[in-house]
Amino acid sequence: MSLLDVRDLTVVFQRRGERPFTAVDKVSFSVEPGQTVGLVGESGCGKSVTSLAIMGLLPRRGNKVTGEVNFDGTDLLKLRPDDLRDRRGRDIGMIFQDPLSSLNPVVPIGIQVAEVLERHRGMDRKAALKEARELLDAVGIPDPNRRLKEYPHQISGGMRQRALIAIALACKPRLLIADEPTTALDVTIQAQILTLLKQLVDETGTALIMITHDLGVVAGLCDTVNVLYGGKVVERAARHELFARPRHPYTHGLLSSVPRLDSPRGERLHAIRGSVADNIPWGEGCAFAPRCDNVVDACLEGTPPLEPTATGGDLRCNNPVSEEVAVP
């Protein structure tokens, strides 16, 4: 049994007087212990809403969540709010893009780590502070003794993200969800944080869901990658497979449109035409059809199904990129 098994997760936002909007559309994936699973896709494709729904952190009103989020055999969507909060605190940690907004500005970071330890691991203050110091040290915060007493605004963005990771790790979570944890950081700081996350996964065996729009981050980190488009998984593959032979025209287009540091210069980038504003509703066909070079008639006749591939992945496409076509 997987550690996390997400089945047909669907999130529909419904504001009064507005048409319902399906932000996450029957998304299914699973995560094994010690595994890193990537969710990639462009702005608005539903990455954050997926993670918030898993964590039960979506606003109470204005949305409807259906499907199953089985964590270690329990469907989190069926838990009472109190039980869910407890479960979340103990077993699932979360790291967000903007550490400043997820840290309490008026509580020193050491106390914030210690409070989590007291609440979820039943430690007394003294033991909690000692452990907090060790955690700050483990995530590479220099001089943790002094850092214990400092407020979030007194430390840099990179250090704040480390503090947030320390808080997420405080409960020795079995699953860590990181939503664009390095997007707001400089690339040299990003390298520090990604290295740290990789070490944590290796050393603690925690599972990691890595949410990012950056294919480079995924390439270095994730065992399995789910590519989302318009709220649906359009392709899922093992890391090497996905990058060597992207089969979905969107994945293929993304990979050939990003300039690479290590590829020959001077070639024109292969841009995907249009924008997500051109998408058609999934109910009418493939949402990507208006932007797709491979479009065929079937693409406008209902949602293409997500089907298993020969290489152990899944693909939602009527006319995939042939396996011989490499990314330029």
Add this chain to the structure above:
Amino acid sequence: MTESTERTGPLVELRDVKVHFPVKSGVLFDRTVGYVYAVDGVSLSINRGETYGLVGESGCGKSTLGRGLLRLVEPTDGEIVFDGTDVRSLKGESMRKARRRMQMIFQDPLSSLDPRQSVESLLVEGLKAHGLAGDKAATAKRLRDTLAAVGLPASALSKYPHEFSGGQRQRIGIARALVLDPELIVADEPVSALDVSIQAQVLNLLEDIQNDRGLTYLIIAHDLAVVRHIADTVGVMYLGGLVEEASSDDLYREPMHPYTKALMSAVPVPDPQVEDRRERILLAGDLPSPTNPPAGCRFHTRCPWAQPTRCAEERPALREVLDGHRVACHYAEDIAAGRIRPHEVEPELVRPDDGAAPGDTGELIPTP
């Protein structure tokens, strides 16, 4: 308008340009308690028809340099020569004329466009400010041509910024610069707010426009892969100074400054085979504060190759180490030859300075 006679050679030359912002404090009196050394002695030149790419991490002074070049912030010191004229000595009408020839594109297309103005009025506004909106028919043609150049239909004229997607808005931002027929475009993070699939469209567009019109670009971006793709020459900034400059190919083939080496090794590459083999140079700690930059080499607090005393005492000049390849490091040759090996660095504590507000690259600065 003055058409230059020279068609080759530098269009822009910066000589020892400095932009320092005073840090004020005090309840009753605004006392200057220090300075943010945002740009601290940068010399570079940009050849006509070429693209100069400026990279570096947040706060290193890229935007301030771009703005200083256009005098959207007043440089503290140094010379800015545009097409043979020292821009800093220009006043009034002659500055206004020079401004038309140098235009800027901003990162966040939405916040740099007035939401209450239609695209037509946005574009005409610039023309009017430069006395170029005289003839109705000619103006209408100019607007249509400009929109066509950025790949928008003429029907876009009557629409408002919020009616466009991010990529289209950036096209409007480009059109607003282009309509004035400039010679130099300074683009500050032109694609960093855009989705990956849209970035390529805008980068291709910038290249097409340059090929059609022979424009000169200064492209400022933190994304090295983007800069490598689009720029002919790349300058790397660290804490207000240029630490390395070379042709795009040379810089990526053989980065010589320790900071450039670290920066490049940190950029993720969307290829697992490359990622699995890569060796990263992880820098210790954070960027020091530009209000209190380290003495000597500004990078010595984080440099894995730093050598005792000299690196902490003497600021290295940007010097030509290889043909057309300038590096600001005392030990560039020794490092390249492997005579000096990298070592561990203890991270130093850095406080985000409360004095200086972070630079906001998104706001619109009206061109007078």
